[in-house]
Amino acid sequence: EAGVAQSPRYKIIEKRQSVAFWCNPISGHATLYWYQQILGQGPKLLIQFQNNGVVDDSQLPKDRFSAERLKGVDSTLKIQPAKLEDSAVYLCASSLVGQGYYEQYFGPGTRLTVT
Amino acid sequence: AQSVAQPEDQVNVAEGNPLTVKCTYSVSGNPYLFWYVQYPNRGLQFLLKYITGDNLVKGSYGFEAEFNKSQTSFHLKKPSALVSDSALYFCAVRDRERDDKIIFGKGTRLHILP
Numbered sequence: 001e002a003g004v005a006q007s008p009r010y011k012i013i014e015k016r017q018s019v020a021f022w023c024n025p026i027s028g029h030a031t032l033y034w035y036q037q038i039l040g041q042g043p044k045l046l047i048q049f050q051n052n053g054v055v056d057d058s059q060l061p062k063d064r065f066s067a068e069r070l071k072g073v074d075s076t077l078k079i080q081p082a083k084l085e086d087s088a089v090y091l092c093a094s095s096l097v098g099q100g101y102y103e104q105y106f107g108p109g110t111r112l113t114v115t
Numbered sequence: 116a117q118s119v120a121q122p123e124d125q126v127n128v129a130e131g132n133p134l135t136v137k138c139t140y141s142v143s144g145n146p147y148l149f150w151y152v153q154y155p156n157r158g159l160q161f162l163l164k165y166i167t168g169d170n171l172v173k174g175s176y177g178f179e180a181e182f183n184k185s186q187t188s189f190h191l192k193k194p195s196a197l198v199s200d201s202a203l204y205f206c207a208v209r210d211r212e213r214d215d216k217i218i219f220g221k222g223t224r225l226h227i228l229p
Binding site: 004041056100101103107108 | 147149151156157158159160161164166185207209211216217219220
């Protein structure tokens with residue numbers, strides 16, 4: 001079974017520039033998550049999709065971050081404009097469903113450095 | 116609000132010795148509890164979870180965890196550590212009744228000494 005795919009693996013941009021990350025979840029997984037992991041901290045949920053609908057985006061900085069999951073499969077997370085504090089690893093994860101005790105499967109992440 | 120605490124930033128254990136990585140949680144209802152491991156330059160991998168029933172849960176790579184409701188803890192354990200167990204370990208909690216998003220701890224770095 002193929003895992004969660006993410007690209008790019010690394011990105012370096014200057015502040016105020018824009019950047020986009022792509023994620024392809026495990027086939028058949030209805031729920032997709034984007035997390036931000038700052039060095040020395042655990043992952044923090046940014047947004048959760050169930051199929052192509054948003055379930056939870058309460059911690060997404062909506063003035064600069066946006067995400068979409070067209071057709072309920074792939075997803076893109078965008079930052080525009082980037083700030084220095086956005087430097088982090090952005091993790092995508094998927095699960096069969098979003099409720100209850102189902103574990104999540106994570107991609108390798110995209111390490112973003114904002115200079 | 117739910118929360119999870121991992122009180123140790125790093126744990127050092129000699130190879131062959133038993134290991135414990137600590138986790139305590141706080142939820143308003145009953146919890147679902149998870150352990151994930153992160154190897155360098157890789158995403159998190161699921162290790163094990165507690166749903167209900169037996170308080171001792173067995174998972175991947177010989178790891179196990181014990182759910183203790185009275186102490187609100189879910190410590191990760193392994194009887195005999197391997198150098199390859201060296202990694203970053205995350206505990207996570209989800210409130211069963213509220214079915215909120217999963218909350219992750221800050222992580223504990225496990226260092227197994229050869």
